[in-house]
Amino acid sequence: MKTINGKTKDLRSLNGTLRETLNGHPVQVENVDHLHGLGAGLKHGQLSVKGGAGDYLGALNAGADISVEGDVGKYLADNMTGGTLVVNGNAGYGAAQYCYGGTVVIRGNAGDFTATMNKGATIVVCGDVGDEAGTYMLKGDLVILGNAGKNFANYLIRGSVFIGGECESQGHNTKPEPVSEEDIVRLHAVFEAHNISADPASLKKLVAASEKPFYH
């Protein structure tokens, strides 16, 4: 696999190179912590990051499969619409916000405001998340295998939120529901695809208490 050293590169040149080379074959990059917005708007291809990555990794990702060996900065996979983004380490503030589709897997922990306004993606955090995770979610699946902080799944509108551990406090408009057979099948497929050893049936599920919690 071709490895590109990003040490002296700027965003424009490295992203430009990625768009050309990812057509043919998988690409690996290293020394890219200083770049913010790496791999933005890719539509296909396999990109792996050796070491860590900066902020906005895979922003507007529309179909590429991106994996990261280490930690990532803030705003991972911002407004992603397709593809996959797998982080072996931890993610910073605001991971997987505004996503419409695709799958985000964070094997470590994630910070505050994870998965804000999820509109259809599948987002899995194997570790813990901070406060305000899953705010104003409109569609999709959010799975936290560890613990969550305050105001978890605040103003959930639609979609399903699953948690393995405990949350410090539950957000507005949430209510518990039993995990369904469909959920188990669906989550099992995601866990298997990404080598996550967890049992969907053991998770606690939250759904929206009302579809119209703001104005009636």
Added chain:
Amino acid sequence: MAVIGAFCVSVNKEICVNARMSGKCATCAEVCPHGVYSLDPDSGHMEVVNYNACVGCRICAEFCPTNAIRINPAEPEYISRYPWTLAAVEEVHYKAQTGEYLLRGFGTHGQTPNFDMITVVPSQIASQAPRDKYREECDMEVVIGEDTCEKPMRLKVPFVWAAMSFGALSKEAKMALAIGAAMTGIATNTGEGGVLPEEIYLSRGYTDPEMTRKRFDPGGNLIIQWSTGRWGVSVDYVNSGDAVEVKIGQGAKPGMGGHLLGAKVTDDVALVRGIPKGSDALSPCRYYDVQDMGDMKNMVAFLRDVTNYQYPILFKLGPSRPYADVAACIEAGADAISIDGLVGGTGCSPDIVTQGVGIPTIACIPPAVQALKDYGVHHKVKLIALGGIRNGLDAFKAMAMGADAVGFGSAAEVAMGCRVCYACQKGNCPYGITSHKPELRARLDPVDAGQRLANFIHACAEEIKILTMLSGHSRTVDLSTEDLRAMDLNTAALTGLKLAGYERQLPMWEALQNGNK
């Protein structure tokens, strides 16, 4: 006590019970606390005996069983009943009944500082001679992003349509705006509701998605808005226009995000926005993915990156602290900055926010221009002024104050037929502009409305031409504050324009601008 002659009391005798059957009803006489009405004990007739005593409380009208009474102010209620005008009273009643605050559409109503007390200075003998509007040319083209991107955006005349979302507006209204932009060479804006496929090709003048059949010359521009809700946003969305606008705020509800109530989130709207049908689309008030200036710069960088450095990046601001806000946008890398003043409208907002929050447009422009000048980028980073611009006269004044172009939002809706009922949020617009009901949408023909919009732009462009040329210029870029005078102290104080008669700026403005040199 009661103001003499302040109200006209009329009773419709055709439906008044007492008029048809004397003695059968004396409700008005019984409830009126001031003796406006009187019941004759012998004949049983009820008469208005003392209209001078009427204080406009309208208790009689409320209690009248046949709704026969009409109370109209003989002089504005603002004078006779302020602060307890009917509007203030009804608002408290509404809250007492429902426990809710008022939500409504459109912009600020009532007098706020505006362009009317500014006058245009014509050229004469002591200055550069006027130009001849009928026989000479006037250059009013505006180019955005000339030095920063591959495809700068050109506006043939210095106007844009303000950002109005699909959801707030009907599909037909969005299509009309696109056609209007195509017919005049200006720009339309997706607003934050996602992009309609029709907008993409209509705004460029084509009638087919493949863009092979051009019908609307010369073709216009499409500005793609990137907002706090990210409705319908993807890499393709961002690349489907001629520019990307980062929305920070708007005039009608600065500090809050867009409001689209569930009733207007139909199947179509839900599809374009990517949200469940019938759910309230309440955009967040801020970017959850930007915490500081560094993040904002990185966001602009990846937006330029995913659009392959082709398009200009615009910023849209609501009216807050114009100098500092514009400075921040310049630092973030904007190619153009729109600033939307207090009076700017919306499809839905809490009434108190539309009425009470923000800075009047005339007071936003001078600090914004000062920031651009201080950074050395005035007229390079373009300034677009919005918020209650009604015609070419308002537009000229904004441009002479330093804006490069203006936006029409409310005026565009009125051009399409709107009569300003302030109820856009209900979705019952009888002109099909802000409604999604099929029977109402059927009343708005996009091509006809597009023509009306183009007509309006042509007329306003001619007005700009008249004013630019009579003040001695052949290019709108040469306009300056010297072409305007304030006609009262308030306006001179708010805008820093020279005061008519005094022929100088007010001293504190002179000191401020000298201090800046």
